[in-house]
Amino acid sequence: MPKIKLDRIDRKILALLQQDGRMPNNEVAERVGLSPSPCLRRVKALEESGVITRHVALVDPAAVDLPVNVFVSVSLERQVEERIDAFEAAVMALPEVMECYLMTGDADYLLRVVVPDLASYERFLKEHLTRISGVANIRSSFALKQVRYRTALPLGHLVE
Amino acid sequence: MPKIKLDRIDRKILALLQQDGRMPNNEVAERVGLSPSPCLRRVKALEESGVITRHVALVDPAAVDLPVNVFVSVSLERQVEERIDAFEAAVMALPEVMECYLMTGDADYLLRVVVPDLASYERFLKEHLTRISGVANIRSSFALKQVRYRTALPLGHLVE
DNA sequence: GCTTGGGCAGCAGAAAATGCCAAAAATCAA
DNA sequence: TTGATTTTTGGCATTTTCTGCTGCCCAAGC
The missing domain is CATH 3.30.70.920 (Lrp/AsnC effector binding domain/regulation of amino acid metabolism (RAM) domain)
Incomplete structure (x- = not known):
């Protein structure tokens, strides 16, 4: 996994998805100030490069x-x-x-x-x-x- | 939040969603041996009762x-x-x-x-x-x- | 008989994936 | 420095898949 350069937007995306892993891409895009498709591209890149390792449900x-x-x-x-x-x-x-x-x-x-x-x-x-x-x-x-x-x-x- | 009784199926559901929080309800249902609708009912109940506290993305x-x-x-x-x-x-x-x-x-x-x-x-x-x-x-x-x-x-x- | 929980079917709404184009940034060269 | 090419990245629009949800009915257990 190559070390990915994360810019401000990537970090914003990560912050959001760390908080709510189910946030729809539309909302993520809006919150980071991007349109849905480039945002989705970034999310997928973050997943495929292993920056986002997994999505899980947390249990009490x-x-x-x-x-x-x-x-x-x-x-x-x-x-x-x-x-x-x-x-x-x-x-x-x-x-x-x-x-x-x-x-x-x-x-x-x-x-x-x-x-x-x-x-x-x-x-x-x-x-x-x-x-x-x-x-x-x-x-x-x-x-x-x-x-x-x-x-x-x-x-x-x-x-x- | 009342203490919910968790049966075998509930625990199976939790185990699956703890592993992959994005698993679609269809697949959860199939894996626990239920049809989608009662399975979804259970998942929602687990969320609303606070057994499942949140969904998050994990970052490396x-x-x-x-x-x-x-x-x-x-x-x-x-x-x-x-x-x-x-x-x-x-x-x-x-x-x-x-x-x-x-x-x-x-x-x-x-x-x-x-x-x-x-x-x-x-x-x-x-x-x-x-x-x-x-x-x-x-x-x-x-x-x-x-x-x-x-x-x-x-x-x-x-x-x- | 009543309550609880499962199944079926269909609906509808949304969300994600594609393709294409435009703009901006970085690189390199003169 | 400047200019042009290349690369990268964002935007728009469309399509297609799915996923979640609702209502109703049926079976089993108390």
């Missing part, structure tokens, strides 16, 4: 009984390399892991895990996380409240 | 020059209450804060911040985070790699 976690967020710091045994790939592959197979980052600092990985309740988390720990080979240490921190959760990246840092 | 962070994820642990001075609200309000005003959680354990808050580079993060720290009143301690951890990032909640925990 509470409504599907997944109100608990747990952040898990994982340290691996010091034999890196193969362990790394194995761990990441194992993590990718766990549906309750919403996010996973390879980190600098004390722990190797930071995960965000969603579960219905503490009991479920305990089960998740015992039956899945601790069974991944190479895991040396696990530290769990629970979120009392999700103050903010956004999927829309801030785009004001390039122009406004 | 690298493509908009925001490749750096920083996790920030923030501790507040011990006078809670008013500080809490003030801090949360301040955080909500910072566009680079993608996520913010009130935590148990050592730190009070955990933030995920996206920035173009380390210099930008330094500016973010100096000009914004440290200026929020009541902040006692800040600890930053940098992500070397985003191993996983999903917006689709796992729904298999209720039935499959």
